[in-house]
Amino acid sequence: MRFITFRTPAAHETCGILKGNKVYELENSSLLAIIRQTTGKPEVLKRLIDNALENGSPYDLSAVHVLAPVPRPTSMRDGYAFRQHVLTARRNRGLEMIPEFDVFPVFYFTNHQAVTGPGDIHVQRLHLDKLDYELEVAIVIGKEGRNIPVTKADEFIFGYTIMNDWSARALQMEEMKLNLGPAKGKDFATSIGPWLVSRDELLADGQLKVTPKGEVLNASMKAFINGKQYSSGNVNEMNWTFAQIIERASYGVTLYPGDVIGSGTVGTGCLLELNGSKVTDNLWLKVGDTVKMEVEGLGVLENKIVLGEDR
DSSP, rough: OEEEEEEEETOOEEEEEETEEEEEEEESSSSHHHHHHHHOHHHHHHHHHHHHHHHOOEEEGGSSSEOOOOSSOOOEEEEEEHHHHHHHHHTTTTTTOOOGGGGSEEEEEEOOOOOOEEEEEEEOOGGTTEEEEOOOEEEOSSSOOEEEEEEGGGGGGEEEEEEEEOOEHHHHHHHHTTOSSSSSSTTOOOEEEEEEHHHHHHHHHEEEEETTTOOOOOOEEEEETTTEEEEEEEGGGOOSSSHHHHHHHHSSSEEETEEEEHHHHOOOHHHHHHHHSSSSSOOOOOOEEEEEEETTEEEEEEEEEEEEEEE
């Protein structure tokens, strides 16, 4: 099932189910509320969906404004799960591969109050100094849990979506010299969407493969700037599964419905990596650029860079 949060032609924010190019509004106006209310109650979720599909008056997808599927997540973590990206980025800075990468999955917290969906990304002047995209996928947690073992962790995933972890590299590199970053280089925007695809649907479609280390999503990943492709990879190249990241993140800590966890950047999935490898020549995003991300089975997330005013 594809869950979507959108603004109606009457400017009412709500959520629904996407079937083809038709959007069916669900009874509750918030996808986060629905996730919370139906935790462990699949029959309740099914009843909501059936009612929307059978009795609702659908909108055309082109007639609504698509928002982030969970516009206000309860928290947002981002992982570092693709070895190729980590290895290449470090090598380009003259650093050896860090051995701790193979010991445990690492993540950082980013600003869950600066989430956007498709559409304009408003940046300020300092963000444009080496502005970058990062091609990722993310999961949304579907039920509360603490000290979750890897063998049970996938059961806590409600669904998958595309994630663009925007990065102001000059700010990021400057602040990380103090060994506490990233913060200002990341906190201005993170885009997710365009919708949330349920774990059940991906299992039914055969895109999720069950392994002893957790489920693995087989989905090609691509990123484009102004129509030209620069990045490609596959979610199945993650060296740490989402189940392993959940196990680590929930150690001594409670995860809640609506928490978002990103995969980290796929290999070739950002300009920092491509510039350092001489695939591109000092290419960075600028005002007016459009970044499009395609992930098989998850849709297309497209954003345009817009300059805001410094205050």
